[in-house]
Amino acid sequence: MVYLPLALLGGVLGLDVVSFPQAMVSRPLVAATLAGSLAGDSAGGLLVGATLELIALETLPFGASRYPEWGSAAVVGGVLYAGHEAHPGGALTIAVFGALATAWVGGWSMVQLRRANGRWAARHREEIEAGSRRAVMWLQLLGLTADLIRGAALTVCAYAVLKPIADACLALWPPDVHLARAVVVAVAASVTVGAAWNLFHAVRGARWVFVGGLVLGLIMLLES
């Protein structure tokens, strides 16, 4: 895996989370798939992305709240999974775990960036209060650039730290792929159902609509 394309992808997708353009290419479903494609396994990336998306449904980017940064994190998860071509038992678990840990650090890094933006704005306060076009443009471009660098640095550092740990863990992991996948998907889906309940339980009729969808989904699952 070459670090430069990884950094670029992580940077661009990290930027999409809040700064530009919030088109949700940073959602795990997309970001992990793109990372998987970069590593030559887009289907594997999609699998990690779907699992992470189940968890990410709980944390939506509400205003000033602190939330995990999924863009760069999903890139790390996608590449960790795609890096093990045979997808041994535990590969999905390790990839999702690595992405969650990166998302946690990513959330912290976004808070630091927001504080830095505040410090830079304070330094230019007089110019902004005087209506300086130059100061307004400079602050915006500085914030965007810093966010790009934040995402790129986070992705590369997280991958550099997690890749050897993932390799070491997978060398010791029992060969049962099914159990490992079952555990990770049970954890992820629990978060989804909990999040969906919290989001929609107050909407009139939503519970019954959910049950109707669930029955239909289970029938289709059993028949497929």
Next chain:
Amino acid sequence: MSAIPSSPARTPLPRRTRIDVFLRLLAIQGSWNYESLSGNGVGFCIEPALRLLPGGKNTPVFNAALARESTYFNAHPYLASIAVGALARAELDGEPPERIIRFRNALCGPLGSVGDRLIWAGWLPFCSLVALAVFGLGGGVLVVLATFLGLYNLGHLWLRAWGLRTGWRLGLRVAPALTHPVFRSGPIYIGRLAAFATGFGLPLAVGRIIGPGRIYTGEVLVAVLAGAALIVRLHGRVEGWRLALVALAFFVLLSVVA
């Protein structure tokens, strides 16, 4: 929106300016911080329109307007387009500064709460769950990505463009636009659709992730019910994703050490 009367006729924003403002709206949160929030971003977005003030840029009138527009502002990033359009109109119409400032402050709350309910708590999870359902039904990489990005950004880009156009058209009289049925009832309908997509898509997505043979599927569904009950019970105290991180860390340790 046609029922809402426009402000007195004014020359439309030149196409080039409109595109400039629209593209900048995509980066409105580029310098987001805990002091002025999106304030500098609003100044950044509105700047191309302010160049149309008499005398162009860097005149005292331009500087005063840009300073006003670069102070504290908080809104949902997509719906901020309404504010940017309306404020650009107010500045170019030469409305009194005190009136513009009052209007600007009054917009913050509604544009934040309406956008959060409609987009973050409605449209985004809905699109995500639809894409997961497509994934569960066996959709390939391109189909799943196109479903999510196409559906989501149809709403996203339309909302930004509509907001800018509506804000510009209505100026300081833009408030009634926020009572549009899409904003009032949209979250309820989208919430129901998302609830259906959750119920329908989740078992299918789980089945696909578990893989061929679907070993442990029954156990997984029981575990999901128990885990979800725990997460709902702990709501407001511990976030589910943190619990997931701890649970997976424990499982990794158990698998590697045992």
